[in-house]
Amino acid sequence: MNRLFLLARREILRAGPQAVLFVLSTTLALVTLVSVGGFSRTVQDSFLRDARELHAGDVILHSHREFSEGLLRAVRAEVASGRAEAARLYEFYSMARTSDNDRLVLSSILVAPDNYPFYGTVTVGSGRPFQSVHEVGGVVVEPSLLDQLGVRVGDTIQLGSAALTIRDTLIREPDRPLNAFSLGPRIIVHAYDLEALQLVRTGSRVEHRLLLKALHGERVDPMAARLRVHARKDEEWVETFRTARSGIKRFLDNFLFFLSLIGVFTLILAGFGIQSSLTALLREKRDTLAVMRALGATSGYVARLAAIIVCILAAAGTALGILCGAWVQRLLPVLMRDIVPGLSGGLSPGAVLEGCLMGAVVTAVFTSIPLRRLREVRPVSVLGHEVLPETGRTPLVVHGALVTVLAVLLVLWKIEDTRTGLWFVAGVGGLILLSAGAGVLVLWISRTRRPDRLLSRLVLRGLERPGSGTLVTLTTLVTALTVILSIRLLELNLFQNFVGSYPAEAPNVYFLDIQPSQRDEARRILEASAEFHPVVRARVTAVSGTPIDREVERQSRRDNLAREFNLTYYDTLLGDERLVAGKSLFDPKVHGPQVSVLTEVLEMRSLEIGDTITFTIAGVPLEARITSFRERVHSSVRPFFYFVFPPEVLEDAPQTFFAAVRVAPGQLPALQSRMVSSFPNVSVIDVMETVNVFAGVMRRLSVIVRFFGWFSIAAGLLIVTSAVLATRHVRLRESVYYRILGAKSRFVLRVFAAEHVLLGTLAGGLAFVFSEMSVWILCRQAFRIDFHAFPGTLGALASAVALLVLATGVAGTVPALRKKPVVYLREVAPE
Amino acid sequence: MRFLGCWTIWGLTALMAAACSGEPGTGPSGALPAPTPVWQGTIVALGDSLTAGYGLSEDEAWPALLERRLASEGRAWRVVNAGVSGETSSGTLSRVDWVVGRLKPDIVILAIGGNDGLRGLDVGLMKSNITSIVQRLQDSGAVVVLAGMKMVRNLGPDYTTQFDAVYPAVARDTGALLVPFLLEGVASIPSLNLADGIHPNAAGHRVVVKTLYPYVLKALESRR
Structure with missing residues (x-):
């Protein structure tokens, strides 16, 4: 050997x-x-662990309505047995006002108890621990609210029937980026002040959330399964930090x-x-x-x-x-x-x-x-x-x-x-x-x-x-x-x-509902960098003469033709689009209305060049022939449209515009103020934080x-x-x-x-x-x-x-x- | 030329829509004529997602149900669903001339303002917009039924009180027929709304028709 x-x-x-x-x-x-x-x-x-922080809990329950007694009882049983700790949250919009009622701003309110969040941290402007400023009679607000209301930390604002003192500014919430689109600045209110607000009552529109933290090594999935049994179908949702959907x-x-x-x-x-x-x-x-x-x-x-x-x-x-x-x-x-x-x-x-x-x-x-x-x-x-x-x-x-x-x-x-x-x-x-x-x-x-x-x-x-x-x-x-x-x-x-999908120059602020008569002035305020997109709302009623069967469409688990679509018009391809079928966006030889279709639509329905699609726009039917298919070169956060028409077909249709703008940090309050004072009907959606986090x-x-x-x-x-x-x-x-x-x-x-x-x-x-x-x-x-x-x-x-x-x-x-x-x-x- | 082009296409589509309301058609292969109704007039349902039937098919939305209800009682009135989801009163004001020009309504049921409230827009602006819309419709000769809205209570008592007061005030100022609350008996009732809690489901839309119907009859009366 x-x-x-x-x-x-x-x-x-x-x-x-x-x-x-x-x-x-x-x-x-x-x-x-x-x-x-x-x-x-x-x-x-x-x-x-990050996902836990992004949802601030292990199990997340949510509903557009008050939770059913059965589900609440099941949650109480989890808490009583020592398996979990719970935090009840309420999220809704409300008007925040200065104490003299001089100014008011639509705000996104979060009512949260002491133990929120279970994971991750809420960062405040002063650098102090969130729990030290999250107290009864006080609020923590996003800095843009201070600008819009003209108030400072220490001032009092009116929210519903309660007068609350601004304790600090809110820099970051662990679970906010997932709920990206917001029509107003955030205000966090202590749960003890919920009654005083008198805003959560019959006739209110509130997102109810319940966060659970699993204790003593309790397994999360079985807990969610136990709760899911008691949830009302299609009304109450029970998710875990693992299953909750997000881009991340x-x-x-x-x-x-x-x-x-x-x-x-x-x-x-x-x-x-x-x-x-x-x-x-x-x-x-x-x-x-x-x-x-x-x-x-x-x-x-x-x-x-x-x-x-x-x-x-x-x-x-x-x-x-x-x-x-x-x-x-x-x-x-x-x-x-x-x-x-x-x-x-x-x-x-x-x-x-x-x-x-x-x-x-x-x-x-x-x-x-x-x-x-x-x-x-x-x-x-x-x-x-x-x-x-x-x-x-x-x-x-x-x-x-x-x-x-x-x-x-x-x-x-x-x-x-x-x-x-x-x-x-x-x-x-x-x-x-x-x-x-x-x-x-x-x-x-x-x-x-x-x-x-x-x-x-x-x-x-x-x-x-x-x-x-x-x-x-x-x-x-x-x-x-x-x-x-x-x-x-x-x-x-x-x-x-x-x-x-998140390039450095991607738009991070959207201005909605700009009317045709306001477009030129809005363009001047937002300057040349803004992309303006006309939007015409429509439904698809038929494809090549065959009416859409909405029941069948709705059974599709993916996107389907039963919903409403945003149509638009332009005559040259956008920078992030390319043709995959058809010689050009529109065919000069085709008579009558034409439409260019994004390839995503082909996943909803098989279509060919030459097929017709019938739309209803505010009660008026419009039949258009497909002359090209487009695809997006980049899956970016830039706006895109499934159906694009030649300008002459839609530019007289009822429409609004939205503008997508890249705004440098710190410049939004001034820009927002200029836009809203000129056009009070225009809404602003700020996705700056979301884009950054993602x-x-x-x-x-x-x-x-x-x-x-x-x-x-x-x-x-x-x-x-x-x-x-x-x-x-x-x-x-x-x-x-x-x-x-x-x-x-x-x-x-x-x-x-x-x-x-x-x-x-x-x-x-x-x-x-x-x-x-x-x-x-x-x-x-x-x-x-x-x-x-x-x-x-x-x-x-x-x-x-x-x-x-x-x-x-x-x-x-x-x-x-x-x-x-x-x-x-x-x-x-x-x- | 482009201007003419767009007018031509929209003129044509409007004509197509109007043609549906005109002469009785003939069935294929010379069969018996199809029972296409001869419309006595046009009612336009002008509004937002509550009118468009968000989450439902147009057949399930209240304008279609209203047309069927009228027809079942021998009133052959065409009801055009001109609802646009997400629209605010500013949007409706921008397109009101288009509605008048293309659809030539005899009666307009105006149900707008919900999105203004949900976005916290200035109530004064909304009142001014709705007043202008009603006046332009009335100037065209249409009878206006103004469907009142009530704003969700979470926006606070000041805002909701001001908001709710807009509709009676506009009706008083313009002489429009006022339906106090479009979603009477529907709002806040889970079984009559979609999971989002604000849009009526098919059953909810049937209740809306019940609410509207007496006011529509009044409008029809006033056309005589």
């Missing part, structure tokens, strides 16, 4: 770069397992799914890297092993030696992987201190054990075929340098089945959703088959071509050289490259859809997405390198033969460079197409976001990897070219 270990040690020490690649692949698989998985859980915990929640779901994908991709890629590098390593050791067989070693002895080599390399990779994983875990909280505050570093023993076990499984499965092929090393190999025969059908089938089963298990384990997981496996399987099919096609084409130039001929023949493994290399390259490009493209799409969270998450995206890309690059180096041995020997036959080193180098350029270009081109296709499907089906192709960025990345293929290939050949053929032959000769 000792002799076996000594032999194994000698072989490892003499192994080339393939051993390093094997170790690195194992390391990457381990780092992914222990680090990405652990970090994903940590981030989820961190953002669930949707992004977080997509983000975690993306991390899972990265984990699975990296693991599978690393597995292929292990297989590829081990195959090449054993190929390089083939002669040594053949000599051992010739000297009497049994195939079992040789297999044991190879298994020991694999175990030692895998153990080294695993140890390095766990070390790197621990290092990444320690580094992340430091790197992302400002991004995800409160992250804890370090690895749990469970994560290490899980990583080791999974690493062993991955290594065992992905090394099965190369080890199996050792049985085919016969003593006679030492004499002829003949090429190893192709593996028989059975091992391939067994190996394929093993890999598939492993992949399915890994995916289901990582993705946790059986259906999505199976789709993912089918997708990856399809990709490998597609890549292999493309490889077969390329080889067939190269076989049928006989170029005149010697260089070209040698390049094409080189693809078919015995033992070159071109099909395997190309399939591996295309698959790996597709994954690399897909990860990058997916990351770009996530960024575009979520972070790009944009901030999404930017933070996008940094993490990018960080972990590089894990997969690194795994892919390892495979690319390994796949190219895997056939180095064969290529080196061929270069020697060329030189013996009289070829100059320069010529041989050109042949190999051209061969790798061809491989790189083919792999890059095919991967480009496959990644665009697969990310399109992922965006539409899994992430449910808009797809953007980013051909420039992706093309550049594909070219860079193609260059890497060239560089690796050439770098692997140059050392042999520097030596005399006879020296090389002596070095590689059997020992």
Whole structure:
């Protein structure tokens, strides 16, 4: 046994770069397992904590009406049993007045008890704790209320029947950004003053909220389920901080799914890297092993030696992987201190054990075929340098089945959703088959071509050289490259859809209900930066003459044609729109009214160019023919319209305008005051805080997405390198033969460079197409976001990897070219 | 030219709408004539989402129900739903000439102002707008039924008192027929409203028709 270990040690020490690649692949698989998985859980915990703060409680009950006695009784039971603490909130609009009744401002009132909020903090202008200023007889108000009413902190304002003193200014509420649109500044009133206000009574419109905080580790979901039983259907809603919908929640779901994908991709890629590098390593050791067989070693002895080599390399990779994983875990909280505050570093023993076990499984499965092929090393190999025969059908089938089963298990384990997981496996399987099919096609084409130039001929023949493994290399390259490009493209799409939705110049204030006669003056006040949009309210009554069945439409879980729509008019596409069907926005050859339709409408109803849509605008029917379909290039917060008409069709229709403006912080009060004093009918909606909060969270998450995206890309690059180096041995020997036959080193180098350029270009081109296709499907089906192709960025990345293929290939050949053929032959000769 | 174009298209659509109220049509393939009613006149329901039937089909909204109720009693009056969700009195004032010009109403049921109140707009401005709307409609020869609104109580007693007083005052000043409260017997009754608590459901709209009907009959009487 000792002799076996000594032999194994000698072989490892003499192994080339393939051993390093094997170790690195194992390391990457381990780092992914222990680090990405652990970090994903940590981030989820961190953002669930954020989600708690964004909802200020664990369970959130809300209703437009007074809660039913049954539900209140259920809440009381939770509180009485010590499982939860509750806070009753009332939210409504009311007119705040100065004490002399001189000025009044519509305000958004929140009546909250002492224990609000359960999570997160209310920040006030003085910097004091909120609880110290949230007291009976006092209010905390948004600074804009002070401007609008002309009052200061310490003054008294009238709210309903109560006179209340302004204690402080309100800077931020934990749960406010989710209720984005507000028609007036916020005022927080103490719950004890609710009666004195006399504003919550019959005939009032109030949003009732009840926040519950789970105590003593009580589980939130069962509590919500218990309460949900007592809620009136479609009137009372019981949600948890996990289920309550918001843009951030949707992004977080997509983000975690993306991390899972990265984990699975990296693991599978690393597995292929292990297989590829081990195959090449054993190929390089083939002669040594053949000599051992010739000297009497049994195939079992040789297999044991190879298994020991694999175990030692895998153990080294695993140890390095766990070390790197621990290092990444320690580094992340430091790197992302400002991004995800409160992250804890370090690895749990469970994560290490899980990583080791999974690493062993991955290594065992992905090394099965190369080890199996050792049985085919016969003593006679030492004499002829003949090429190893192709593996028989059975091992391939067994190996394929093993890999598939492993992949399915890994995916289901990582993705946790059986259906999505199976789709993912089918997708990856399809990709490998597609890549292999493309490889077969390329080889067939190269076989049928006989170029005149010697260089070209040698390049094409080189693809078919015995033992070159071109099909395997190309399939591996295309698959790996597709994954690399897909990860990058997916990351770009996530960024575009979520972070790009909040560009720095996005409008953050909206002015509603500007009348046609007020437009010019409003434009002057708001200055040139304001975007004015005419709005004509309408219903769709028929499509191509068939009346809309509103009952059927309403049953649709998505948006539907039964609701009212805002129509508008313009005659050129907006900056963030592009045509997807139709020659132009409107067709001059079509007579009568025309309409351009946004592609989102196609999700409500199948429509074609030339179909007609009948609208009713304030009682007057209008039938218009569809002349184009548009889509939005960016899913931004900018206004968009499903139905756009030529100006001459709608500009005389009853309409109002709304203006979207980007206002610098601090300038809104003056602007608002100028607008409202000129046009008292105009309402202002300030989404400044909302835009800031959402944009901030999404930017933070996008940094993490990018960080972990590089894990997969690194795994892919390892495979690319390994796949190219895997056939180095064969290529080196061929270069020697060329030189013996009289070829100059320069010529041989050109042949190999051209061969790798061809491989790189083919792999890059095919991967480009496959990644665009697969990310399109992922965006539409899994992430449910808009797809953007980013051909420039992706093309550049594909070219860079193609260059890497060239560089690796050439770098692997140059050392042999520097030596005399006879020296090389002596070095590689059997020992 | 563009100006002419828009007038032409809107003229055509208005004519299309008017055509529906005119001669009886003929069924396909020379079959028996379809029983298209010969309208005795046009009632325009001018208002906001409460009129448009927010959350319901137009068939379930009170203008359509009113037309059916009138027809069931032998009164073939066309009722046009000219409700626009989200509209304020300023918006209605901006389009009142369009309504008069295109729809040529004999009777207008004006139910506007709810959104002014919900947005906390100046009550004085609203009163001025509604007065102007009524006057322009009356100048065109239409009989105006003014549907009163009451504002949600959470806006505070001062504002709601001023708001509620607008409708009787305008009716008094202009001679319009006043329905004291459009949502009488509907507001604040959960079973008659959608989940949002402010828009009537189908049953709520049926109650609204009951409330309006006597005043519509009075308006019809005054047309004689």
